[in-house]
């Protein structure tokens with residue numbers, strides 16, 4: 237007889253997901269599954285719409301990383317209107333928006349969703365393990381986190397028109413620039429907004445905190461949800477970390493190239509997606525390596541694994557320190573995601589600084605166009621990883637086909653693996669499942685920062701309801717919070 | 718512009734019980750505006766000439782009847798009721814009906830921020846319509862070179878069919894069908910013959926995002942649109 241544990245929904249992740257753990261009679265974990273339980277259908281209902289709506293409509297998939305969808309769609313539609321090289325201001329305004337987005341999203345994830353586990357412990361008091369607990373017990377850290385996030389959001393508002401679901405990335409460029417005065421405000425800060433220097437200093441402090449945390453918890457981190465995988469992401473021409481535009485690179489768990497800096501518009505030649513009947517999320521993999529071995533991790537951990545260096549000095553220094561601490565170039569430990577995320581935030585702040593001093597942002601040459609084509613493919617590194625938007629458009633301007641591969645989809649297999657490993661370690665042989673045991677599973681998922689919103693429309697409070705079921709679906713025991 | 722003419726006879730009428738001076742035959746929407754009363758309008762626009770009276774959003778009360786203010790002309794001794802709670806609610810209901818009859822998805826509509834229907838929904842504090850959505854199955858016409866016709870958003874106001882002509886004085890848009898099957902048909906050949914200026918004009922004329930200039934998209938930043946604060 238098989239027992240089944242259900243965690244539904246998984247809390248402190250963005251969206252609505254569910255975990256089931258299937259156990260045999262000997263209380264051994266047979267299989268763990270991470271389900272995305274609701275269906276959005278954006279690929280279908282964008283069909284029949286005019287192409288210029290795609291960047292504005294498809295971003296409604298998500299309220300957390302809409303900028304990534306806005307920009308990935310805009311990049312794809314640039315190709316439709318033949319804008320293969322944007323104007324300097326077009327490219328730089330979009331980059332600025334994107335760095336603001338990665339910064340705010342990473343800050344949200346680290347301070348609001350992950351910090352409670354790190355500060356209070358996986359088995360800390362449940363009532364403390366949330367952002368309110370962080371504010372009460374670590375006010376200074378919480379305020380810095382909130383202000384860092386706000387900084388990113390204000391950058392988005394200034395570049396996209398509003399903090400959530402902006403409209404400025406249009407086919408072939410951008411519909412607004414940024415005045416010198418606005419740039420100076422972001423550099424110097426105001427009574428309402430932190431200065432750029434303060435943000436960089438705070439980010440550095442949090443990285444120091446993280447190093448300290450790793451030192452104190454090394455044995456746990458080094459054994460928690462560690463597994464070999466490939467790592468995938470965009471890469472700059474010189475092998476630098478690249479979040480906005482580049483080629484696609486994948487390395488295996490030992491650092492050997494398995495996807496060699498390909499032009500992302502050729503993604504269909506290299507990728508396929510597997511389907512399972514128990515989840516709406518597909519399982520992408522590299523064709524050449526098949527579904528079993530061809531899947532990759534994406535996001536901060538993968539990006540820092542695949543890059544040769546970072547082209548901003550402070551973040552690059554931190555990258556070297558991070559690799560030295562881990563003692564390896566390719567890190568396959570799930571909990572390193574958080575540290576990697578903080579280094580990327582620093583990189584974003586440095587890139588924001590460079591852009592804010594660039595007079596191209598005041599240019600009026602906002603939009604370029606060229607020869608129309610039928611296919612548009614846009615790829616971007618969203619906060620959680622590689623995001624692919626692909627559109628086919630008729631001569632009459634109608635979108636006829638759309639394919640989206642979102643970051644969480646790439647990480648699907650990795651999250652299933654992470655859940656299974658933790659379940660095997662903490663649940664096997666247990667008579668009763670305690671709340672900290674369940675939280676450990678959530679901690680593993682949270683490391684990947686899944687943006688389940690891409691697949692759900694959950695809102696409001698998220699209760700945790702856990703059930704252990706026998707093979708006929710009868711409840712053996714359960715736990716609710 | 719509803720200019721006050723020196724030759725027209727001056728008369729007195731009552732607006733919500735207050736006596737005001739008017740010119741005989743003056744448009745009631747403009748008259749009310751002169752006296753600080755803002756009657757919501759949708760198919761009506763200033764200087765349009767003969768009013769269409771299709772949307773009824775400017776409904777007021779006269780002689781215990783509901784009438785559209787845009788088609789009503791000032792007469793001596795008129796006693797008009799405009800700003801009562803029931804009339805405000807009736808006007809809001811008319812806006813709600815337009816929302817449920819079409820398929821209006823403001824978040825991805827490029828007319829958002831410039832749209833008269835959206836503006837009125839916000840102004841009249843509409844949140845959720847009291848009527849059921851009809852989810853009518855409507856199409857988009859991609860066939861013209863410069864114009865995209867989005868039937869989902871058309872409120873059948875008649876502006877394009879009655880107030881717009883091409884350079885040869887020919888109508889480009891016409892009504893087709895009856896009752897719930899009524900729709901606007903675009904003459905593709907004539908639409909393709911329109912100059913850029915005329916395309917811009919008809920896009921501006923349409924109070925919603927039903928007539929769109931192809932490729933124009935979201936060309937202005939938030940903050941620079943007609944109804945941005």
Ligand code: SF4
Pocket residue numbers: 870871872873874875876877878890901922923924925927928
């Ligand atoms: S297309 Fe626009 S102008 Fe023409 S009837 Fe419909 S809503 Fe009115």
